[in-house]
Amino acid sequence: xxxxxxxxxxxxxxxxxxxxxxxxxxxxxxxxxxxxxxxxxxxxxxxxxxxxxxxxxxxxxxxxxxxxxxxxxxxxxxxxxxxxxxxxxxxxxxxxxxxxxxxxxxxxxxxxxxxxxxxxxxxxxxxxxxxxxxx
Numbered sequence: 001x002x003x004x005x006x007x008x009x010x011x012x013x014x015x016x017x018x019x020x021x022x023x024x025x026x027x028x029x030x031x032x033x034x035x036x037x038x039x040x041x042x043x044x045x046x047x048x049x050x051x052x053x054x055x056x057x058x059x060x061x062x063x064x065x066x067x068x069x070x071x072x073x074x075x076x077x078x079x080x081x082x083x084x085x086x087x088x089x090x091x092x093x094x095x096x097x098x099x100x101x102x103x104x105x106x107x108x109x110x111x112x113x114x115x116x117x118x119x120x121x122x123x124x125x126x127x128x129x130x131x132x133x134x135x
Contacts, residue, residue: 008061014105018056021049021109028117033124041120045113052112056104063101070094 025045035041069089089097118125 008064010057010060014060015057017105018053018060018109021052021113022046024110025049025113025117028113028124029121031124033121033127035121035124037120041117044120045116048116049109049112052108056108059097059100059104062097063104066094066097066101 026042029035029038029041029045066089070091
């Protein structure tokens with residue numbers, strides 16, 4: 001049988017989408033008004049976005065494997081990729097995994113960058129979200 005390992009290839013586009021938070025955070029940190037501790041802000045941002053990236057990759061892989069673990073989620077014309085050795089993944093859990101894949105790919109990296117910037121630069125966030133008075 002197998003040795004228990006499964007190598008999963010990811011497209012470069014998928015990895016790039018999950019890394020979009022890094023340049024967005026850099027752009028926000030470089031824009032005025034800047035924080036008083038830019039190195040600290042950058043280190044915090046890199047740490048948080050790295051965790052979000054790792055969670056996003058995990059969600060992406062689980063989202064790709066969910067149709068294998070529950071064949072009912074696979075398209076009708078898709079070839080059968082594996083024979084399950086256990087019960088299929090519960091449909092609600094499989095749908096939750098697919099939603100997590102979407103959030104990890106499209107929402108979490110960008111939202112995390114904005115929230116980290118707002119946390120490390122409260123003055124900039126206050127100016128961005130302040131109401132503009134009409135002349």
